Amino acid sequence: MSVPYETAAYEPADSPESPExxxxxxxxxxxxxxxxxxxxxxxxDCALAHDSSLHSAHHSAGLHRETYRHTWLLADGSALxxxxxxxxxxxxxxxxxxxxADEEELGVATARLSLPPETPDFELPVVVQLSRIPAPPxxxxxxxxxxxxxxxxxxxxxxxRPGPRxxxxxxxxxxxxxxxxxxxxxxxxxxxxxxxxxxxxxxAFLLRDGAEVSLWEVEHTATPDGRHMCEVYVTEEAARDAxxxxxxxxx
Numbered sequence: 569m570s571v572p573y574e575t576a577a578y579e580p581a582d583s584p585e586s587p588e589x590x591x592x593x594x595x596x597x598x599x600x601x602x603x604x605x606x607x608x609x610x611x612x613d614c615a616l617a618h619d620s621s622l623h624s625a626h627h628s629a630g631l632h633r634e635t636y637r638h639t640w641l642l643a644d645g646s647a648l649x650x651x652x653x654x655x656x657x658x659x660x661x662x663x664x665x666x667x668x669a670d671e672e673e674l675g676v677a678t679a680r681l682s683l684p685p686e687t688p689d690f691e692l693p694v695v696v697q698l699s700r701i702p703a704p705p706x707x708x709x710x711x712x713x714x715x716x717x718x719x720x721x722x723x724x725x726x727x728x729r730p731g732p733r734x735x736x737x738x739x740x741x742x743x744x745x746x747x748x749x750x751x752x753x754x755x756x757x758x759x760x761x762x763x764x765x766x767x768x769x770x771x772a773f774l775l776r777d778g779a780e781v782s783l784w785e786v787e788h789t790a791t792p793d794g795r796h797m798c799e800v801y802v803t804e805e806a807a808r809d810a811x812x813x814x815x816x817x818x819x
Contacts, residue, residue, distance in 0.1 A: 585618075587612070587615035587616065587617060587618045587640055587641075588613070588615070590618050590620070590638070591612050591613075591615070591618075591640070594638060594650065594652060594667060595667070597665045598652070598665045598666055598667035599664060599665060599666055600666050600667065601667055604650075604667065604669055605669055608648060608650070608669050611642055611648055612640055612642075612648060614642065614643045615640035615641060615642055615643075615648075616640075616641045616642070616643060617640070617641040618638065618639065618640045618641070619638075619639050620636060620637065620638045620639075621636065621637050622634060622635075622636055623635045623636060623637045623651070629659065630658075630659025630660060631655075631656060631658075631659060632654075632655065632656055632663075633653070633654070633655040633678065633681055634653075634654045634655075635651060635652065635653055635654075635674060635678070636651070636652040636654070637649055637651060637652075638650045638651075638652060641747075641748055645745070645746045645747045645748060645769075646748075647748060650667055650668070650669055651667065651668045651669075651670075651671055651673075651674040652665060652666070652667050652668075653665070653666040653667075653668070653674060653677055653678060655681055657681075713738075713741035713742060713743050713744040713773055713774070714738060714739050714740065714741045714742075716741075716744055716771070717735070717738035717739070717741050717744070717771070717773060717783070718735070718738075718739075720771055720783060720785065720800060721734070721735055721738075721783075721800060723798045724785075724798055724799055724800035725797055725798060725799060726799035726800065726801075726810070728801075729799065729800045729801070730783065730800060730801075730802050734781075734783075734802065737775070737781060738773055738775075738781065738783075740775050740776045740777070741773040741774065741775055741776075741781075742774055742775065742776050743773070743774040744771060744772060744773045744774065745771075745772045746769055746770070746771050746772075747769065747770050747772070748767065748768065748769050748770075749768040749769065749770055749784075749804065764788055764789040764790035764791075764794075764814070764815065765788060765789050766786065766787070766788045766790070766811050766814075766815070767786070767787040767788070768784065768785070768786055768787075768804075768807055768808070768811065769784070769785045769787070770782050770783075770784055770785075770804070771783045771784075771785060782802075782804075783800055783801070783802060784800065784801045784802070784803065784804050784806070784807035785798060785799070785800050785807075786798070786799040786800075786801070786807050786810055786811055786814075788811065788814055790814035790815060790817065
């Protein structure tokens with residue numbers, strides 16, 4: 569039968585951890601951490617922030633299995649995810665931890681567990697608060713920034729997207745930087761199903777006169793057919809308000 573998230577066999581940190589501490593704790597408890605690619609570990613050594621969430625769970629007849637998604641924000645603005653599988657092999661036995669860099673490998677590992685087939689998985693829209701890490705000062709890259717701004721504004725689908733004045737201002741951009749901002753809306757779909765996905769990015773532009781201007785891009789699947797949609801706002805507050813609004817409007 570299903571059990572609440574609070575009973576899952578997973579111990580959160582007592583206090584906010586740095587990305588390095590969180591990685592060390594994850595690798596320290598995983599039985600197969602030595603199988604992770606060296607390149608992934610090298611990238612994670614320079615992570616700026618991290619976020620963890622319960623992805624799915626299965627509890628039945630004294631056996632349990634949970635999968636967790638651990639995501640790190642890297643120095644270049646990209647994200648890297650590791651998947652943790654927590655399970656017991658006999659009723660009442662101690663939980664075992666495994667970690668995988670690929671979701672397909674996670675699926676193979678999950679399939680080998682002897683859990684009753686009549687109890688289906690269930691997805692949990694659990695939100696875990698990001699550990700706040702002081703952001704480094706912007707490191708702008710001088711690279712076709714005015715064109716990047718044009719393409720960003722062109723793919724925005726929200727009716728209240730930045731207008732011609734902002735477009736004209738950003739036509740003088742000489743450099744830019746893209747970073748991902750963590751944190752998700754509080755509403756994430758109805759009971760018994762996974763909610764839409766949301767990603768928030770800051771596009772910071774350096775103008776030729778030395779001024780700095782940021783646009784905030786929301787990518788989400790809170791659409792009737794589940795397709796990806798891009799919205800762009802001039803402030804982080806407006807972008808996060810839009811995320812909350814979209815999450816509550818999902819049919």
